[in-house]
Amino acid sequence: MGMAVSNKQTTEAVEAIVAAANAEFSDVLSAEVRNQAGGNRKSAYVFLQVEAESWRKVAKWLKKSQAIDYCCMITGIHWPDAKDMSWQVVIHLMRFAVSNPPVSKGQVNPVPTDASKLSGKDIPVQIEVSIKLPDGRSPSVPSVADVWVGADWNEKETWDLVGIEFEGHEGMRRVLLPHDSPTGYHPLQKQHKLRYHDFNEMYDDPQGFMRKPVDIGKVK
Numbered sequence: 001m002g003m004a005v006s007n008k009q010t011t012e013a014v015e016a017i018v019a020a021a022n023a024e025f026s027d028v029l030s031a032e033v034r035n036q037a038g039g040n041r042k043s044a045y046v047f048l049q050v051e052a053e054s055w056r057k058v059a060k061w062l063k064k065s066q067a068i069d070y071c072c073m074i075t076g077i078h079w080p081d082a083k084d085m086s087w088q089v090v091i092h093l094m095r096f097a098v099s100n101p102p103v104s105k106g107q108v109n110p111v112p113t114d115a116s117k118l119s120g121k122d123i124p125v126q127i128e129v130s131i132k133l134p135d136g137r138s139p140s141v142p143s144v145a146d147v148w149v150g151a152d153w154n155e156k157e158t159w160d161l162v163g164i165e166f167e168g169h170e171g172m173r174r175v176l177l178p179h180d181s182p183t184g185y186h187p188l189q190k191q192h193k194l195r196y197h198d199f200n201e202m203y204d205d206p207q208g209f210m211r212k213p214v215d216i217g218k219v220k
Contacts, residue, residue, distance in 0.1 A: 014046050018031040024061060025058060047128050052131050055129075055144070069096055070150055071149075084132065087139040088130065089131040093126070152169075160174050160175050163184075
């Protein structure tokens with residue numbers, strides 16, 4: 001009994017999603033098959049370039065039509081010197097295709113599965129979504145926290161550190177920085193002269209960022 005999905009199975013599943021995405025949303029996204037750059041198994045994954053205003057519609061389609069059931073990471077990037085964008089949001093999604101196993105006498109009893117017989121939406125896949133945003137002091141994309149519960153914390157963290165807004169996110173708040181950090185302060189924006197951006201002095205504000213840490217000589 002095979003316990004691992006083959007590269008051939010993964011590639012076929014990824015190609016099916018790419019074809020469906022391009023057919024459904026050809027005017028608002030581009031989809032392509034890419035391959036993992038590292039690791040022992042350079043398996044295929046889906047790469048989507050999506051327009052910000054269409055992201056919620058695409059996200060709902062991915063969950064309903066393609067059984068994408070987990071948002072594992074959202075990252076925001078500030079690109080002040082880039083030519084084609086000023087901000088970028090990168091979302092990593094997965095289809096685990098795991099159903100609830102039966103429970104007997106209070107114990108979970110997983111059903112053995114022959115991975116070589118899996119096909120279609122039962123094949124686990126990975127998806128990377130890239131959303132480019134133009135120059136401006138108020139970058140924003142629609143929230144998908146109500147589509148995938150895993151997006152809730154990730155959107156909060158991205159806003160907290162990078163300052164990218166997620167429209168419609170209820171209860172947005174600081175999760176890594178002190179709750180009373182100055183309004184508009186998001187440390188991964190490149191205009192802040194932090195040692196993370198090749199500066200040794202921390203940003204000076206009431207929270208004490210000017211204090212020099214013990215590891216000031218180390219590269220963060």
